Amino acid sequence: MTVVVVGAGPVGVTAALLLARRGVDVLVLDRHAAVYPQPRAVHLDDESLRVLQAAGVADAFAAVSHPMAGLRLLDGAHRTLAEFRRGPGVHGWPQASMFTQPDLEALLRAALGREPRARLRGGVEVLHVEQPDGAVRVVVRDRATGVSEEVVADAVLGCDGANSTVRRLIGARMRDLGPAERWLVVDLVSDEPLDVWPGVHQVCDPVRPATFMPVAGSRYRAEFRLADGETPADLDLPALLAGFGAAGAAVVRSAEYRYAAAVADRWRAGRVLLCGDAAHLTPPFIGQGLGLGLRDAHQLTWKLAAVLAGADDALLDTHQAERAPHARALIRLAVLLGRLMTGGGRRAAAVRRLVLGGVRRLPGVSGFALASRTPPLRPGRLVRRPRVAPGSPVGALVPQSTVTVDGVHARLDDVLGNGWAVLTAGGPLPVLPDAADARVLRVGDGPGELSSAELARWLRGRSVLVRPDRIVAACR
């Protein structure tokens, strides 16, 4: 069984690693031979780090990233309006980590190189994807020789980014969730550490919304929204950087980006599926673009591996059913927070202080702002929860504590392994037809049991059914 992954960006390579670790042969195709060198993503949350953990690269990522303090909202004069702290969190990793995307992509590719089941071929452009007879035929052209050939696969993942060819080939269209914005993104290096707060500074000034943050090592990032008709050359960059105490830093790159807010209307055609930026695009305000894509990969690859091993193809219908509403919710949140933080005119800025004071009480915003929690998956075939179930853990990730089993300490996910699992402190067990082979793991202090005071406290005597992607599927 071979899966072709189109696109060797962070989502494609992560998906390939996850499939290979499930015993699936994978061929990753990319039009470029090397990692895209320009920094893009700089922030990942702790839920996303569990995906990297599943792909076997979380410790390598921890070595090239560092925890971030949180988000500070500033007015036009850089006075603090509100602050949302980030710390250790419940997923076993820092709630927010800062890094550079090329560093992450390099370590993902290094891990892929160590996987005997995975192969990466650069310098090839994917032109067509067809499914005439069950198998998927992928037409690729070698960019050096111009020669085209056909690759046959059992499934194809379109992880080919914002301008996805695969998306176009399956007839999907992007549906806008808000207007696009143009921002100037400036990467900086400073030999001397800058005397700045170690978190993200968001300037909530409708005249010149801006973001500033330490990234990793000597790197810093500043972003400035461009007004209609304005070009980067119109900005007084030295003065804007001086406002953040970064006058002494060297500009190593500045580039204009157009941030869209959109979700594809179709994520699957037969055995061809979309993941990552190919399926959704978000403005940067909550740093979730890549995180969404990593979640797609984590939540799709175990289903695809199960289908390739004989499970019903309809399991793949849950990909869009689960991921699209989740992506829409987070993108709408990014649009809403973007508007709250940077929208309106000068009069709006005057009332912003009051509005931001109430941000913590907005439904959907508070969980994210205060605890970096993303919305739970909606009820469905693999998420058994009534529509209204306040406080239910179903649809969200099981927290990851360190557990001790017979004197050996381990992270929960590493103990759960690749399959379904029931975590129980006793009592009736939740069951699901898709999870007939779930391992039952008892939480307690006896022999062979998972000992963790945090986990026992969270379970509160309940039993939970945990999917291979660590989402709680059911609870009793």
Ligand SMILES: Cc1cc2nc3c(=O)[nH]c(=O)nc-3n(C[C@H](O)[C@H](O)[C@H](O)COP(=O)(O)OP(=O)(O)OC[C@H]3O[C@@H](n4cnc5c(N)ncnc54)[C@H](O)[C@@H]3O)c2cc1C
């Ligand atoms: C300035 C900026 C800041 C950002 N900050 C954050 C952040 O802090 N946090 C966050 O989570 N996200 C952030 N993002 C978003 C993040 O960078 C993207 O979500 C992420 O790169 C998407 O990964 P991907 O693998 O889906 O797509 P990509 O990284 O775009 O990779 C797609 C790959 O597909 C290949 N490809 C495309 N078409 C073909 C074809 N026809 N044939 C062969 N190969 C093909 C491309 O060469 C490319 O390698 C930011 C983005 C920008 C621009």
